[in-house]
Amino acid sequence: xxxxxxxxxxxxxxxxTVSRVLNHxxxxxxxxRSKVEEAIKELNYEPSMLGRNLRNSESRLLLVLLPTIANPxxxxxxxGIQDTAIASDYNILLCETDSKPERENIxxxxxxxxxxxxxxxxxxxxxxxxxNELAEHYPVIxxxxxxxxxxxxxxxxxxxxxxxxxxKHLIKLGNEKIAxxxxxxxFLYARMxxxxxxxxxxxxxxxxxxxxxxxxKGLEFQYGVHAMRMxxxxxxxxxxxxxxxxxxxxxxxxxxxxxxESSDPIAIVGFDNISFSSxxxxxxxxxxxxxxxxxxxxxxxLLGRIKGEKVENIVLDHxxxxxxxxxx
Amino acid sequence: xxxxxxxxxxxxxxxxTVSRVLNHxxxxxxxxRSKVEEAIKELNYEPSMLGRNLRNSESRLLLVLLPTIANPxxxxxxxGIQDTAIASDYNILLCETDSKPERENIxxxxxxxxxxxxxxxxxxxxxxxxxNELAEHYPVIxxxxxxxxxxxxxxxxxxxxxxxxxxKHLIKLGNEKIAxxxxxxxFLYARMxxxxxxxxxxxxxxxxxxxxxxxxKGLEFQYGVHAMRMxxxxxxxxxxxxxxxxxxxxxxxxxxxxxxESSDPIAIVGFDNISFSSxxxxxxxxxxxxxxxxxxxxxxxLLGRIKGEKVENIVLDHxxxxxxxxxx
DNA sequence: GAAATAAATGTAATCGATTACAATTCGATT
DNA sequence: AATCGAATTGTAATCGATTACATTTATTTC
Numbered sequence: 217x218x219x220x221x222x223x224x225x226x227x228x229x230x231x232x233t234v235s236r237v238l239n240h241x242x243x244x245x246x247x248x249r250s251k252v253e254e255a256i257k258e259l260n261y262e263p264s265m266l267g268r269n270l271r272n273s274e275s276r277l278l279l280v281l282l283p284t285i286a287n288p289x290x291x292x293x294x295x296g297i298q299d300t301a302i303a304s305d306y307n308i309l310l311c312e313t314d315s316k317p318e319r320e321n322i323x324x325x326x327x328x329x330x331x332x333x334x335x336x337x338x339x340x341x342x343x344x345x346x347x348n349e350l351a352e353h354y355p356v357i358x359x360x361x362x363x364x365x366x367x368x369x370x371x372x373x374x375x376x377x378x379x380x381x382x383x384k385h386l387i388k389l390g391n392e393k394i395a396x397x398x399x400x401x402x403f404l405y406a407r408m409x410x411x412x413x414x415x416x417x418x419x420x421x422x423x424x425x426x427x428x429x430x431x432x433k434g435l436e437f438q439y440g441v442h443a444m445r446m447x448x449x450x451x452x453x454x455x456x457x458x459x460x461x462x463x464x465x466x467x468x469x470x471x472x473x474x475x476x477e478s479s480d481p482i483a484i485v486g487f488d489n490i491s492f493s494s495x496x497x498x499x500x501x502x503x504x505x506x507x508x509x510x511x512x513x514x515x516x517x518l519l520g521r522i523k524g525e526k527v528e529n530i531v532l533d534h535x536x537x538x539x540x541x542x543x544x
Numbered sequence: 545x546x547x548x549x550x551x552x553x554x555x556x557x558x559x560x561t562v563s564r565v566l567n568h569x570x571x572x573x574x575x576x577r578s579k580v581e582e583a584i585k586e587l588n589y590e591p592s593m594l595g596r597n598l599r600n601s602e603s604r605l606l607l608v609l610l611p612t613i614a615n616p617x618x619x620x621x622x623x624g625i626q627d628t629a630i631a632s633d634y635n636i637l638l639c640e641t642d643s644k645p646e647r648e649n650i651x652x653x654x655x656x657x658x659x660x661x662x663x664x665x666x667x668x669x670x671x672x673x674x675x676n677e678l679a680e681h682y683p684v685i686x687x688x689x690x691x692x693x694x695x696x697x698x699x700x701x702x703x704x705x706x707x708x709x710x711x712k713h714l715i716k717l718g719n720e721k722i723a724x725x726x727x728x729x730x731f732l733y734a735r736m737x738x739x740x741x742x743x744x745x746x747x748x749x750x751x752x753x754x755x756x757x758x759x760x761k762g763l764e765f766q767y768g769v770h771a772m773r774m775x776x777x778x779x780x781x782x783x784x785x786x787x788x789x790x791x792x793x794x795x796x797x798x799x800x801x802x803x804x805e806s807s808d809p810i811a812i813v814g815f816d817n818i819s820f821s822s823x824x825x826x827x828x829x830x831x832x833x834x835x836x837x838x839x840x841x842x843x844x845x846l847l848g849r850i851k852g853e854k855v856e857n858i859v860l861d862h863x864x865x866x867x868x869x870x871x872x
Numbered sequence: 873g874a875a876a877t878a879a880a881t882g883t884a885a886t887c888g889a890t891t892a893c894a895a896t897t898c899g900a901t902t
Numbered sequence: 903a904a905t906c907g908a909a910t911t912g913t914a915a916t917c918g919a920t921t922a923c924a925t926t927t928a929t930t931t932c
Contacts, residue, residue, distance in 0.1 A: 265657040267918030595888030
């Protein structure tokens with residue numbers, strides 16, 4: 217692969233002139249410009265990002281931290297991030313941590329090593345202390361999962377309110393025994409959604425019963441299946457379920473479908489509006505987050521930080537999507 | 545952020561010695577080593593990948609090209625790629641092309657620019673001519689979708705055989721009217737799966753009817769729904785369907801579920817064994833590809849190419865997973 | 873046509889690492 | 903104590919770009 221020297225020699229100019237042709241096009245005469253462009257074409261030259269980035273000490277790469285791409289919740293957010301990044305000549309590096317600290321370390325080091333210019337973290341399992349340390353020196357944005365009193369700018373939705381509305385919807389349908397399928401409460405979103413759940417129950421003087429609150433070990437379908445089976449085993453069964461994630465809700469639906477005898481219908485509400493949620497039978501009532509927008513705005517925030525600007529936290533609006541799973 | 549000069553000064557040694565401490569640890573006395581290590585710790589130093597990579601002219605980044613991460617088919621493959629890459633101190637850059645040529649260009653340029661050391665393409669929509677040109681100068685591997693007579697090494701499964709077995713399974717269940725839901729036949733996998741479908745029908749002297757072969761515009765759920773609706777509209781309805789992708793098959797299932805009156809059950813087989821396929825109602829019979837393995841081996845092939853080795857094409861085994869959708 | 877000004881181009885330092893080669897130090901051997 | 907060889911450390915070139923500053927060339931003005 218040709219380098220800038222060879223182009224310069226071939227065009228009979230200096231490397232500076234070649235560089236000028238490549239970048240801020242000012243101050244180079246049409247004749248030399250075309251000579252250089254010709255040389256570039258002839259030698260099939262592509263400027264090395266490595267050299268450029270070293271000199272400019274930037275990589276134009278953004279890190280996107282997420283626990284796993286298997287959760288479809290992230291796909292639309294990522295599309296938003298990607299589109300916005302590319303529009304500003306940045307690229308993104310999708311980093312699955314699989315909730316493993318050693319992976320996290322690798323990615324944090326990439327930022328320190330100047331291999332990435334900033335980070336958008338969507339990973340609830342991230343080590344917040346280490347992330348905060350990183351954020352002292354490098355641009356970092358939290359997306360979706362965030363820290364309430366932290367210093368890192370975030371974009372998210374009002375999980376508490378959304379959960380409250382979801383559960384209120386179930387109550388309005390006449391349900392008085394409403395279960396919650398949630399994940400580990402070390403995650404803020406889980407705590408917030410539980411608070412919303414409890415607020416709705418309290419408001420309508422319904423009891424909050426511990427045996428109707430099931431904590432799962434993860435968000436994969438099978439945990440939803442298992443959680444629902446546990447709830448169905450109880451002598452006093454809930455008539456409705458709010459799950460903090462569509463994946464869990466879909467697993468719960470599956471468990472209900474498998475229990476042929478349980479003829480009393482159980483209403484279900486999920487959270488995220490993943491694409492699969494309209495393919496289930498029945499289709500799933502859920503909370504829709506503006507995921508694409510969230511991705512776009514998170515990226516704009518990050519690009520702002522990279523430029524050294526101050527950015528404000530953002531809380532986006534959500535929406536309750538009513539489908540068959542609460543129409544039984 | 546400190547650089548290697550500052551460490552050298554602080555430790556009272558030359559940059560060469562610092563570099564030696566960082567890399568091939570030989571030939572540096574214990575005393576100097578600990579002096580240097582102390583300086584590194586004190587200044588909180590992290591070597592810049594940019595400088596290192598420029599000098600070594602490698603980036604230790606692998607590009608993974610795929611049309612979209614929204615198709616769960618890719619998630620397990622990506623896990624395999626990622627694990628293998630990380631084990632060899634490489635990282636991966638997930639590149640969604642969204643089937644847009646301009647995106648593709650960006651990513652190809654990253655390789656030419658030395659920002660990535662090689663490419664694994666899983667994108668059926670990739671511009672094969674341009675990819676072939678790239679492959680003349682840079683390491684490239686095809687994963688899943690491939691080119692039969694091309695020069696680029698590939699890893700895949702035998703789509704024709706898998707399709708043949710899937711359709712044969714439907715025939716053995718007594719179905720004689722078997723429809724095919726497939727995507728655009730510009731993709732090799734679609735052509736191969738159609739061939740398998742036709743081979744099975746021919747073998748059992750069943751007619752191949754054009755009106756039972758439906759071509760979709762994409763692999764998203766809704767295209768499967770639409771395809772099935774079209775098939776159900778026909779006066780002579782098929783009794784079974786083979787779809788070339790689980791996403792299409794799940795959409796087809798949905799369409800069938802929505803047609804309350806159509807009481808005659810329709811058997812369905814998909815392809816890929818994505819995680820959703822065991823969450824549908826009924827659960828989906830499908831072809832399982834060893835996706836994780838495929839990702840691992842694709843990466844090993846690519847790393848081989850990067851080292852300059854020759855690598856052989858690989859065809860992995862698949863498996864028919866029989867579930868409820870063919871047990872009606 | 874000479875001087876002043878503007879435009880175009882070149883020279884060389886720089887970014888942060890690696891590494892061939894040279895120089896130095898050290899200990900062992902005689 | 904002198905010599906030799908091995909081990910350690912340093913010097914400086916290098917990777918491929920960008921850019922401040924210097925220099926050359928072209929254009930304008932009187």
